[in-house]
Amino acid sequence: MKFLVFIEQREGKIRKASLEALSVARRLAGEPVAAVLAGRGVAALASGLGRYGAGVVHVADREELALYSNKGYVGALDAAAKKESPDAVLIAATAMGKDVAPRFAARNDVSVLADVMDLRVEEGRLVAWRPVYSGKARAEVDCGGAALQVATTRPNVFPAQAGDAPEPRIETLDLPAVAPRARVVKIETSESKELDVSEADIIVSGGRGIKGPENWPLIRDLQQALGAALGASRAVVDAGWIDHQHQVGQTGKVVSPTLYVACGISGAIQHLAGMGTSKVIVALNKDPEAPIFKVATYGIVGDIFQTVPEVAKAVRAAKAE
Numbered sequence: 001m002k003f004l005v006f007i008e009q010r011e012g013k014i015r016k017a018s019l020e021a022l023s024v025a026r027r028l029a030g031e032p033v034a035a036v037l038a039g040r041g042v043a044a045l046a047s048g049l050g051r052y053g054a055g056v057v058h059v060a061d062r063e064e065l066a067l068y069s070n071k072g073y074v075g076a077l078d079a080a081a082k083k084e085s086p087d088a089v090l091i092a093a094t095a096m097g098k099d100v101a102p103r104f105a106a107r108n109d110v111s112v113l114a115d116v117m118d119l120r121v122e123e124g125r126l127v128a129w130r131p132v133y134s135g136k137a138r139a140e141v142d143c144g145g146a147a148l149q150v151a152t153t154r155p156n157v158f159p160a161q162a163g164d165a166p167e168p169r170i171e172t173l174d175l176p177a178v179a180p181r182a183r184v185v186k187i188e189t190s191e192s193k194e195l196d197v198s199e200a201d202i203i204v205s206g207g208r209g210i211k212g213p214e215n216w217p218l219i220r221d222l223q224q225a226l227g228a229a230l231g232a233s234r235a236v237v238d239a240g241w242i243d244h245q246h247q248v249g250q251t252g253k254v255v256s257p258t259l260y261v262a263c264g265i266s267g268a269i270q271h272l273a274g275m276g277t278s279k280v281i282v283a284l285n286k287d288p289e290a291p292i293f294k295v296a297t298y299g300i301v302g303d304i305f306q307t308v309p310e311v312a313k314a315v316r317a318a319k320a321e
């Protein structure tokens with residue numbers, strides 16, 4: 001089966017989620033696959049993709065692609081697809097990927113297997129499963145026999161596997177001039193250089209149980225001990241205790257870290273929708289009936305003002321050994 005993978009870069013850095021998509025494509029194909037990379041000054045990034053499974057990288061390196069535009073980046077993907085005629089296109093289900101995939105699919109009159117958590121190939125078909133109904137059920141899906149199959153892969157679910165591989169062949173994409181109907185005028189990055197929850201391997205989250213924004217240092221201490229990103233429930237975001245970028249859940253970010261630590265979070269279905277697929281879930285809550293304990297791998301019943309510092313202390317002691 002022939003794969004093409006859309007590689008996302010932001011500010012000259014390849015997103016880890018794209019390396020995960022590339023790795024899974026390489027594994028399913030059983031051989032190096034094709035990739036496409038768009039942006040300005042990005043050609044130098046292409047050679048590093050060989051280790052993750054790219055045999056050829058189609059590069060669209062142009063001034064007008066310096067900032068993301070749907071039309072420009074989908075144009076690059078489309079041009080690479082025309083050259084490669086792939087059976088399947090994989091795109092990481094990041095904010096950009098979720099914008100690129102539907103337009104690319106619509107242009108090609110096919111559907112998208114969105115935000116998948118598992119992928120296999122059966123008789124030339126991509127078969128995936130994806131969470132539905134806020135994570136309450138899993139649906140097994142395929143593209144119904146379409147000649148071009150498109151899937152977006154959930155970040156942090158598939159491992160990014162680097163190996164020894166020759167540098168990929170680099171092909172320059174010749175694109176017609178793009179006249180975008182909408183353009184990004186300005187990007188304002190958040191002032192804090194905090195680790196983004198959607199890509200973090202460990203997340204420590206705080207909910208209404210922290211009582212007030214003055215108590216974030218309690219959670220921050222454990223977050224720092226674990227080298228984690230800081231997450232939050234919607235209740236504390238709505239209360240203005242922390243910025244929305246930290247919100248995990250149905251109307252926040254969907255995360256799949258190796259370790260998710262929920263402190264003073266009840267475990268409402270909308271929160272579980274965002275973190276229920278974490279590999280290990282640790283819940284700290286004073287209410288033994290809190291729904292979060294139903295999905296937790298480990299639970300600590302008690303007042304977080306006592307348990308969280310204890311856990312942080314134990315983590316630091318274990319790391320010091």
Ligand SMILES: Cc1cc2nc3c(=O)[nH]c(=O)nc-3n(C[C@H](O)[C@H](O)[C@H](O)COP(=O)(O)OP(=O)(O)OC[C@H]3O[C@@H](n4cnc5c(N)ncnc54)[C@H](O)[C@@H]3O)c2cc1C
Nearest residue numbers: 207208209233234235249250251252264266270271286304
């Ligand atoms: C359309 C829609 C979308 C939504 N999207 C999201 C979303 O994306 N993300 C999200 O999180 N929510 C979302 N919600 C809100 C969700 O329903 C819950 O209201 C919210 O998750 C509750 O946040 P919480 O767990 O912090 O607060 P609470 O439900 O109030 O829970 C606080 C928990 O802290 C515990 N606690 C209190 N004090 C202590 C203490 N001292 N020690 C230990 N434990 C303590 C309590 O036992 C309780 O379990 C959404 C709701 C709707 C309707």
